[in-house]
Amino acid sequence: MVNEEILLEVRGLKVHFPIEKGIITRRRVGWVRAVDGVDFTLRRGESLGLVGESGCGKTTTAMAVARLEALSAGQVLFEGRDLASMANAELNRARKDFQIVFQDPWSSLDPRMRVRDIIAEPLRIHAGRGHIAATEAEIAERVLALMERCGLSKDFATRYPHEFSGGQRQRIGIARALVLGPKLIIADEPVSALDVSIQSQILNLLKDLQKELGLTFLFIAHDLAVVEYFCSRIAVMYLGRIVETASSYELNRAPLHPYTKALLSAVPLPDPKRERERRRIILKGDVPSPSVERPGCPFRERCPEAMDRCEREAPTLRPVNPGRTGHEAGGGVGASGGGAGVADFGGAGGLGGGNGVGRAESGHLVSCFLYAD
Amino acid sequence: MTLKAIGKNSIAVTGIVIIGIYLLTIALSFFWLPFDPVKMDVDHLLEPPSLATGHLFGTDEFGRDILSRIMKGGFVSLVISLSATAMGATIGIAMGTWAGFLGGRWDHWLMRLADVLFSFPSLLLAIFVMAVLGEKTWNVIIAIGIVYIPQFARISRGAILGVKTNDFVRAARSNGASSSFILFRHLLPNIIVPIIVQISLSLSVAILLESSLSFLGLGVQPPAPSWGNMLSSARKVMVIAPWTAVYPGLAIVFLVLGFNLLGDGLRDLLDPRLRNLR
Numbered sequence: 036m037v038n039e040e041i042l043l044e045v046r047g048l049k050v051h052f053p054i055e056k057g058i059i060t061r062r063r064v065g066w067v068r069a070v071d072g073v074d075f076t077l078r079r080g081e082s083l084g085l086v087g088e089s090g091c092g093k094t095t096t097a098m099a100v101a102r103l104e105a106l107s108a109g110q111v112l113f114e115g116r117d118l119a120s121m122a123n124a125e126l127n128r129a130r131k132d133f134q135i136v137f138q139d140p141w142s143s144l145d146p147r148m149r150v151r152d153i154i155a156e157p158l159r160i161h162a163g164r165g166h167i168a169a170t171e172a173e174i175a176e177r178v179l180a181l182m183e184r185c186g187l188s189k190d191f192a193t194r195y196p197h198e199f200s201g202g203q204r205q206r207i208g209i210a211r212a213l214v215l216g217p218k219l220i221i222a223d224e225p226v227s228a229l230d231v232s233i234q235s236q237i238l239n240l241l242k243d244l245q246k247e248l249g250l251t252f253l254f255i256a257h258d259l260a261v262v263e264y265f266c267s268r269i270a271v272m273y274l275g276r277i278v279e280t281a282s283s284y285e286l287n288r289a290p291l292h293p294y295t296k297a298l299l300s301a302v303p304l305p306d307p308k309r310e311r312e313r314r315r316i317i318l319k320g321d322v323p324s325p326s327v328e329r330p331g332c333p334f335r336e337r338c339p340e341a342m343d344r345c346e347r348e349a350p351t352l353r354p355v356n357p358g359r360t361g362h363e364a365g366g367g368v369g370a371s372g373g374g375a376g377v378a379d380f381g382g383a384g385g386l387g388g389g390n391g392v393g394r395a396e397s398g399h400l401v402s403c404f405l406y407a408d
Numbered sequence: 409m410t411l412k413a414i415g416k417n418s419i420a421v422t423g424i425v426i427i428g429i430y431l432l433t434i435a436l437s438f439f440w441l442p443f444d445p446v447k448m449d450v451d452h453l454l455e456p457p458s459l460a461t462g463h464l465f466g467t468d469e470f471g472r473d474i475l476s477r478i479m480k481g482g483f484v485s486l487v488i489s490l491s492a493t494a495m496g497a498t499i500g501i502a503m504g505t506w507a508g509f510l511g512g513r514w515d516h517w518l519m520r521l522a523d524v525l526f527s528f529p530s531l532l533l534a535i536f537v538m539a540v541l542g543e544k545t546w547n548v549i550i551a552i553g554i555v556y557i558p559q560f561a562r563i564s565r566g567a568i569l570g571v572k573t574n575d576f577v578r579a580a581r582s583n584g585a586s587s588s589f590i591l592f593r594h595l596l597p598n599i600i601v602p603i604i605v606q607i608s609l610s611l612s613v614a615i616l617l618e619s620s621l622s623f624l625g626l627g628v629q630p631p632a633p634s635w636g637n638m639l640s641s642a643r644k645v646m647v648i649a650p651w652t653a654v655y656p657g658l659a660i661v662f663l664v665l666g667f668n669l670l671g672d673g674l675r676d677l678l679d680p681r682l683r684n685l686r
Binding site for chain 1: 574578
């Protein structure tokens with residue numbers, strides 16, 4: 036059964052990298068669990084932001100979705116078909132429907148190719164494999180049209196990447212990602228390497244393109260302001276797992292997971308009055324090593340609200356039941372943090388109300404025993 | 409890269425002109441030489457350069473005309489230098505690119521092999537190969553070529569490792585580009601600069617290595633002339649007859665200069681970032 040509305044569904048995604056030692060013969064001495072069981076769904080036309088601190092596995096997740104990293108386990112269902120188990124020929128054909136915008140515009144463009152050839156490359160690769168039919172004249176026309184759409188002058192077509200600034204280079208990268216008319220864009224921190232003033236230009240360009248072309252975005256970022264602006268839904272990652280998913284509005288208004296709360300409390304507020312009241316939650320300790328397998332919740336050592344149960348079992352990502360949440364959070368949690376969360380939550384309650392199913396579909400999911408049944 | 413672009417690059421043009429003069433002179437040597445390069449002349453031993461005798465560069469300790477020997481030996485030296493570099497570069501680049509691109513076990517063992525070759529001083533390695541293969545001109549090429557293999561392998565592997573992590577490689581992969589596409593379209597063009605520098609260096613070092621081998625009696629066998637064995641035989645009379653060493657030496661110097669200038673020019677021409685600087 037394929038749900039037409041869902042473009043991408045990721046189930047139980049794991050990417051483990053082997054740690055090898057030895058000079059003559061290499062033996063495996065362990066695994067880095069970069070991504071350790073990630074689930075999410077992306078509806079058509081939506082933009083999901085994956086946020087988290089560096090090293091939490093968000094880029095690896097994106098690369099695994101695009102099958103640029105080998106999956107250790109899990110399914111990546113793109114339009115109902117599992118990319119993870121696809122044979123190469125079929126996968127290569129499917130690749131034209133999802134494209135990547137890379138983080139670093141200095142490394143994502145081949146310095147020895149002209150701009151027009153860089154943008155045309157995806158077309159040429161797929162035309163060469165017979166996935167699409169395109170003559171050189173059509174390719175040239177399409178490239179020029181896209182350059183114009185992405186804010187690049189047609190005169191730039193024969194230039195080399197070193198002649199451009201970071202923002203312009205990122206526009207070239209975006210044009211390349213769009214040239215095949217993809218359904219999904221995987222944007223791996225597309226603005227984090229850019230000046231703040233350029234960031235907004237690029238974000239607006241992406242937003243316009245999304246509206247115009249009906250694109251779906253998997254948007255990786257570590258900047259909460261950027262994802263809040265760009266994404267309709269946000270997934271927060273910690274140590275290779277998603278700990279909370281909610282609509283952008285809801286997550287910012289009423290974060291539930293203690294990690295999300297800490298993360299959001301670090302964002303300065305533009306309103307001076309609210310900024311004065313902002314209380315930063317400072318987490319103790321460092322992110323544990325992803326190469327050590329531990330039972331229990333990955334966040335438990337640093338969690339200000341850890342319980343005994345968190346030591347023994349790992350929580351799973353579950354829909355939040357607003358009624359129960361209020362009680363549990365209010366009861367089991369320190370009064371200030373939990374209480375504020377619940378109050379705000381009530382304000383945003385229009386999304387769910389008493390309707391548990393609607394709530395789950397709007398997708399506020401959290402992986403924490405505070406909100407478990 | 410067009411002819412016009414090369415014409416604009418004065419460095420490359422100078423290199424081409426120098427190499428062109430050598431090639432013309434060597435071509436000429438097949439049809440005409442001032443004297444017979446291997447005929448001894450006991451009446452004119454160690455004569456200084458002079459117009460009157462016709463020995464423009466003088467004569468050596470056997471009375472043979474040095475200019476004729478340089479012209480004749482140039483062919484041997486140039487063929488050895490070009491072939492040995494071609495052999496070392498082809499095998500070495502293939503090995504290094506393969507190792508760097510595939511990584512893992514291939515990389516591991518190919519580089520250990522290169523380490524073994526590297527652990528011998530290059531001259532010692534060349535002597536060893538010559539001793540095994542025997543003293544023939546062809547074997548000089550093979551010996552120098554083998555010395556070059558690990559050098560080219562290391563350089564191309566290192567360059568590939570640096571380039572292959574770039575996102576433009578990932579971008580090509582994300583569209584299902586084949587490994588050979590990535591190798592020829594993205595990787596090799598981006599490692600051309602260090603390789604060209606290494607080639608121009610190797611062309612010159614080959615001439616010097618050939619001289620060393622000939623000097624030790626393992627290279628081009630007398631009486632056939634090569635620049636290397638001319639230099640080595642000149643050593644004995646260099647103090648009383650400096651021209652016996654100076655002219656073959658100058659022949660080497662200018663050819664090496666020509667190769668290096670051409671290499672520099674090509675490097676600039678092939679790199680879009682440097683193309684418009686001059």
